[in-house]
Amino acid sequence: MTPSEFAHLPATATRGTLSIEYRWIGVERADAPLAVFLHEGLGSIAMWKDWPQTLCERLGMRGLVWSRPGYGRSTPRPHDVRWPVDYLALQARDVLPALLDTLGLSALQRERMWLVGHSDGGTIALHYAAFFPHALAGAVVIAPHVFVEDISVEGIAETKLAYETTNLRSKLARYHDDVDSAFYGWCDIWLSPAFRAWNIVDQIGTIRAPLLAVQALDDHYGTMAQIETIGAAVPHARVHALAHGGHSPHRDAPQPLNDVIAQFVLEQRQHAVSA
Numbered sequence: 001m002t003p004s005e006f007a008h009l010p011a012t013a014t015r016g017t018l019s020i021e022y023r024w025i026g027v028e029r030a031d032a033p034l035a036v037f038l039h040e041g042l043g044s045i046a047m048w049k050d051w052p053q054t055l056c057e058r059l060g061m062r063g064l065v066w067s068r069p070g071y072g073r074s075t076p077r078p079h080d081v082r083w084p085v086d087y088l089a090l091q092a093r094d095v096l097p098a099l100l101d102t103l104g105l106s107a108l109q110r111e112r113m114w115l116v117g118h119s120d121g122g123t124i125a126l127h128y129a130a131f132f133p134h135a136l137a138g139a140v141v142i143a144p145h146v147f148v149e150d151i152s153v154e155g156i157a158e159t160k161l162a163y164e165t166t167n168l169r170s171k172l173a174r175y176h177d178d179v180d181s182a183f184y185g186w187c188d189i190w191l192s193p194a195f196r197a198w199n200i201v202d203q204i205g206t207i208r209a210p211l212l213a214v215q216a217l218d219d220h221y222g223t224m225a226q227i228e229t230i231g232a233a234v235p236h237a238r239v240h241a242l243a244h245g246g247h248s249p250h251r252d253a254p255q256p257l258n259d260v261i262a263q264f265v266l267e268q269r270q271h272a273v274s275a
Contacts, residue, residue: 002027004045004073007066009098014090020099021045021073025056025063033112033137034105036096037065038121040143040248041186044072046175051250052116058262061114066099070185076178083189085198088120092127107135114265115139118250119221120186122213126200126230129207138210138268140261143219143247146229147199148190155221156190163187204233211237212264214257216245238264 002023009018023045026032037052039045044067056063068091070077077083084090100110113136117125122144129139145152162168163183173179189195211234213227227239240260245253 006073007099007102009095009102012094012098014094015069018069018075018095020066020069020075020095020102022064022066022099022103025053025065027062029060029062032060032062033114034109035059035061035063035114035116036100037063038096038115038117038124039065039068039071040119040121041190042071042172042182043067043118043121044175044182046072049251051254054254055116055250055258055261058258059265064103069095070178071176071182073177076176076181077185079181079184082192083185085189085192085194087189088123089127089200089203092124093131096124096128097132110135112137116142116261117144118142119144119247123200126204126207126211129209129211130204133206133208136209137272138212138265139207140212140214140264141230142214142249142257143216143222144213144226144230145222146201146204146226146233148196149222149225151223152221153191153196156187160187160191201229201233204230207234207237210264210268212261213237213239214242214249214260215239216242216247216249216253218244219247221247 004021004023007020007022011017035056045065048065052063052065067074069075115125115136122141125139125141176182213230215224215227231237231239242249242253242256249257
């Protein structure tokens, strides 16, 4: 596997200087469209394992995987800083564009870019597609969140208990330089009373790019209401239910997930050629 590199994003009015861990996939496919992978709330480059590479090979794309600030080997979240309620929007509006700028992606390359986001990363992909409707070719969101459900809060509370009473912390520590920064950054905002009212349904109606939203029926962090709501807010979106796969179908049901994604992306390519 290609070793990680680090991009250094300059400080802005909303954040300090950041060191971002990233890794390219399929660099030999220099002229192919780029798939940018956006990880879950406790994810990182390493936690994707080989799924992004497998999907890129299936789609004939290049890939970019990266660890958001606070995760993996990227700049940790200072322990006295809490993520704000709109932290996912800030990642889409501020951090991801800054990373693409730093890596030198041209406007044309972004127009051909696909976003593939899981869980929190799916929500970031939705935000980006809404903020920059012409700066991507399409998006695939897997188990995304657009509002807070009781099942999500209950699942995160159970995960917090496991983190503090079992070996979950030591398992996650393999993937993050500062595991407490990663875990509590995610956990504390999701369990905060202020976050219960978080809802981005009205914000995603500006999405114009092709959009596939996938949810497994046995997801313990969210229900079909998430992607059904996306389908209602973005009428051209395609929603798909997987019979199984839990919250991480790229890990627990990769073949059916890859089939759905490949079919959708191929159809969009054919449509673009014939348009």
